Amino acid sequence: MADTLTPDRLTARHVGAVYRRALLAQIRAITEYPGDFWVMASAGVMWNVLQFAFLTVLFAAVPEVAGWRYHEMLMLSGLLTVAAGSTAILCDGIWSTGQMVLKGEIDYRMTRPAPVVVQVATTHIGMQGFGEVGFGLVMVAYGWIGAGLGPASLPLVLLGIVCAVVIECALITLFCAVNFWIKGPMSNFAFVMLDLQHHAMTMPLGLFPIGVKVVTMFVVPVAFVNFVPVAALSGHLAPWWVIGMPVAAAASVLAALGVYRLGLRSYDSSGH
Amino acid sequence: MTSAFAVDRAFAAIAFKRRLAYKAQWVVALVLGGGAMLVSMAMWRELLAGGALSGYDWDSMRAYIIIGFVTATVVFGAADWQVADRILDGHIAVDLTKPVDFQRARAAEYIGSMVSTVPTVLVGVLGAWLLFDPPGPATPLAGLLTAVSFVLVFPLAFGLTYLTVLVCFWTKRYLGVMWLREALLGFFSGMVIPLAFMPSWLQAVAWALPFPHFTTTPAAIYLGRVDTAGALGLLAAEAAWTLGLWFGARIVFNHAVKKVTVHGG
Numbered sequence: 242m243a244d245t246l247t248p249d250r251l252t253a254r255h256v257g258a259v260y261r262r263a264l265l266a267q268i269r270a271i272t273e274y275p276g277d278f279w280v281m282a283s284a285g286v287m288w289n290v291l292q293f294a295f296l297t298v299l300f301a302a303v304p305e306v307a308g309w310r311y312h313e314m315l316m317l318s319g320l321l322t323v324a325a326g327s328t329a330i331l332c333d334g335i336w337s338t339g340q341m342v343l344k345g346e347i348d349y350r351m352t353r354p355a356p357v358v359v360q361v362a363t364t365h366i367g368m369q370g371f372g373e374v375g376f377g378l379v380m381v382a383y384g385w386i387g388a389g390l391g392p393a394s395l396p397l398v399l400l401g402i403v404c405a406v407v408i409e410c411a412l413i414t415l416f417c418a419v420n421f422w423i424k425g426p427m428s429n430f431a432f433v434m435l436d437l438q439h440h441a442m443t444m445p446l447g448l449f450p451i452g453v454k455v456v457t458m459f460v461v462p463v464a465f466v467n468f469v470p471v472a473a474l475s476g477h478l479a480p481w482w483v484i485g486m487p488v489a490a491a492a493s494v495l496a497a498l499g500v501y502r503l504g505l506r507s508y509d510s511s512g513h
Numbered sequence: 514m515t516s517a518f519a520v521d522r523a524f525a526a527i528a529f530k531r532r533l534a535y536k537a538q539w540v541v542a543l544v545l546g547g548g549a550m551l552v553s554m555a556m557w558r559e560l561l562a563g564g565a566l567s568g569y570d571w572d573s574m575r576a577y578i579i580i581g582f583v584t585a586t587v588v589f590g591a592a593d594w595q596v597a598d599r600i601l602d603g604h605i606a607v608d609l610t611k612p613v614d615f616q617r618a619r620a621a622e623y624i625g626s627m628v629s630t631v632p633t634v635l636v637g638v639l640g641a642w643l644l645f646d647p648p649g650p651a652t653p654l655a656g657l658l659t660a661v662s663f664v665l666v667f668p669l670a671f672g673l674t675y676l677t678v679l680v681c682f683w684t685k686r687y688l689g690v691m692w693l694r695e696a697l698l699g700f701f702s703g704m705v706i707p708l709a710f711m712p713s714w715l716q717a718v719a720w721a722l723p724f725p726h727f728t729t730t731p732a733a734i735y736l737g738r739v740d741t742a743g744a745l746g747l748l749a750a751e752a753a754w755t756l757g758l759w760f761g762a763r764i765v766f767n768h769a770v771k772k773v774t775v776h777g778g
Contacts, residue, residue, distance in 0.1 A: 284692035
């Protein structure tokens with residue numbers, strides 16, 4: 242019986258099943274509001290259509306930005322879009338962490354036989370994610386073909402996409418967990434990370450001072466979401482950098498789960 | 514008359530104080546706006562190192578980016594959610610029973626919340642001025658007319674935002690509508706890239722919309738890209754859009770309010 246499961250007996254299979262069923266329930270819920278779905282999905286597409294337009298307009302005036310050409314920049318933007326859009330589909334509920342901490346809504350989730358982080362992450366789906374992932378993949382594919390990268394690089398592209406999604410989900414979880422200590426309804430740290438990432442990481446890192454490169458590669462490894470894979474694919478970085486992608490993904494997941502667990506330990510419900 | 518303005522002032526003051534209560538938002542807005550400004554500066558410094566592009570050199574681009582920061586901070590930092598939530602959570606039913614005009618009250622609140630972003634703007638501009646030393650306005654008159662353009666951005670932003678918020682009468686969420694508006698505003702205002710870089714057909718599309726008055730108009734006046742008559746023409750167009758959106762929103766509201774849904778019957 243599921244309700245008698247202790248935390249020790251939470252197998253990966255059980256957790257996966259809970260995650261899948263919770264996410265499917267959310268998908269069923271959003272299909273009840275088709276108008277909202279299309280508005281949100283269109284909004285996700287529109288941001289990226291305009292990013293596409295920005296790059297197209299820019300590269301009509303200049304041949305390259307810091308050594309990067311049009312199709313490489315499209316891949317850079319596209320991969321970040323896929324990663325960010327995937328978080329909206331896979332773990333959008335994690336943005337509610339601050340709200341739940343304030344209202345004491347974590348209590349109820351702590352009593353259930355499934356990891357709290359999984360339960361929180363699946364309380365919502367960002368419908369814009371469907372548009373973002375769809376159009377992001379189009380940008381990646383268009384850039385990949387336009388840059389002349391052959392089919393041999395396809396496994397690397399797929400690895401890059403998987404690692405990008407994992408890193409992005411983990412980092413957003415980590416920064417949302419800050420709300421366990423710095424209380425507030427808004428996940429400001431995660432929001433700031435995501436916004437700065439959309440501005441800075443859609444540009445070649447060569448534009449920025451060394452401090453930005455060090456931070457984005459080794460402190461908050463957002464560079465491994467899109468910059469490193471695209472740079473390794475297009476020859477701006479040595480091929481051995483791709484080893485860093487799964488390493489950064491594993492490190493980000495461990496850090497996110499560790500910080501979330503620490504946050505749960507310091508959680509003292511509301512009204513005390 | 515005086516009494517009506519007193520009500521407007523009260524709504525604006527309450528919205529202003531409410532925003533001031535969340536001081537963390539100032540820091541967040543500064544980090545977000547400042548971060549975007551620094552990235553733009555880094556990109557354009559690289560691109561303009563070899564000379565001017567589409568009429569912009571590094572000097573004029575520095576001023577342009579700072580003007581974009583000012584309008585983005587004021588417009589994106591305003592309390593549009595507060596207006597949307599009144600429709601989505603049904604508070605509008607109570608508002609409609611009050612002896613105040615709904616649109617005018619929301620305008621006062623919205624502009625009050627925009628004023629609360631001024632400290633963020635001042636700190637950001639001061640920092641940018643010290644770091645990048647942008648050129649001053651082309652002439653003192655250009656500086657004055659730029660200030661007029663900035664002032665007109667306040668009611669113009671309300672008109673645009675309010676009109677899009679009214680979509681919430683048909684949808685049950687506001688987030689997607691907000692993103693659509695912000696994406697279009699960022700691109701067609703010239704905040705993301707100056708309109709001069711766009712092909713002529715895309716510039717024509719942009720100028721057929723109210724968006725360029727959020728960045729391109731104040732920047733063109735400030736940098737002396739238009740003479741005094743041209744600047745006055747741009748300001749007249751900005752004012753016309755403000756009035757058009759205000760009265761257009763009234764027409765939409767009169768239709769939309771028939772759709773109001775209040776939970777609990």
